[in-house]
Amino acid sequence: MSVQWYPGHMNKARREIEEVMTQVDIVIEVLDARIPDSSQNPMLNTLRGDVPVLRLLNKKDLADSERLNAWLTHWSGHATVLAHPFSTVDKADVAKISQWVGQMVPHRGSAEKPIRAMIAGIPNVGKSSLMNALLGRRVAKVGNEPAVTKSQQKLKVTNGFQILDTPGILWPKIENPDASYRLAVTGAVRDTAIDYEDVALVGLAFFMSDYPNELITRYKLKHLDSDPYDVLKVIGSKRGALRSGGKVDMHKAAEVFLSDVRTGAIGPYVMETPEMIALEEQRVEEVKAKKEAARLARLAAAVPQRQQANNVAYRQAQAENQNDSTDEKE
Structure with a gap:
């Protein structure tokens, strides 16, 4: 996705x-x-x-x-x-x-x-x-x-x-799904076009992996859970993203986290390295190659079916021609 x-x-x-x-x-x-x-x-x-x-x-x-x-x-x-x-x-x-x-x-x-x-x-x-x-x-x-x-x-x-x-432009189809989420996390995609919680969880997973100490310091966490969803709930509870009854509003928690990420409140970061991008591009090409191979396989499988249909149509046409010839003789 x-x-x-x-x-x-x-x-x-x-x-x-x-x-x-x-x-x-x-x-x-x-x-x-x-x-x-x-x-x-x-x-x-x-x-x-x-x-x-x-x-x-x-x-x-x-x-x-x-x-x-x-x-x-x-x-x-x-x-x-x-x-x-x-x-x-x-x-x-x-x-x-x-x-x-x-x-x-x-x-x-x-x-x-x-x-x-x-x-x-x-x-x-x-x-x-x-x-x-x-x-x-x-x-x-x-x-x-x-x-x-x-x-x-x-x-x-x-x-x-x-x-x-010139106006800022993206491109019609972002083939690298990881890159598309990084664009959303940093604010290059209009917020009305994203799922806040979905994007926030991807961003949170990145910080948990690459900048855990900055995350712990910013939100005064005792430790980091392994599940980004659980961490986002804790962030929401600490930053007032609560509904009646004390339940965490996950959308509001995601808004709070993404705002901190975009303004640099968590600390300086870079979400990608040249080596990471090289691996992602390789995966994108592999996915494209698999899709193309599947498309060609479907075309190859369709050839006999089309040929069979053509053969049936040909035999029907031949039979009709023969019937017409018989009718003319009579």
């Missing part, structure tokens, strides 16, 4: 991005530093082709620096890819963007030939905040929810640097 969310305006945005990509010198892809791979849109990689990309791993203050550095090492050495930890509220980081962009596109940057950069990324990663920080004024609506930006905006940062802001 996976989480899917692809409303109509995203398909429209994809077409618009495809139309203007030929006019772009570089893509500034804003990623969520907590999910460096899952927050990449594979559709964008296809659309940009050979256009270089500057990956800004935003919300670095919420990310586990050790795991984040592993991703920087993983991406190093790619001629068309440059990646940096980033924060839209860090003025030093914002000031470095022109330098990083110029490094990737050295043949442009003058008033006559300005660098044309597209700001892109999935929902709720901070694209609008980045654009406002670059321009030094509020020109884009910012909100702590996905799908705030609905249309493209083209603006001048300096005489030699122009930016094109």
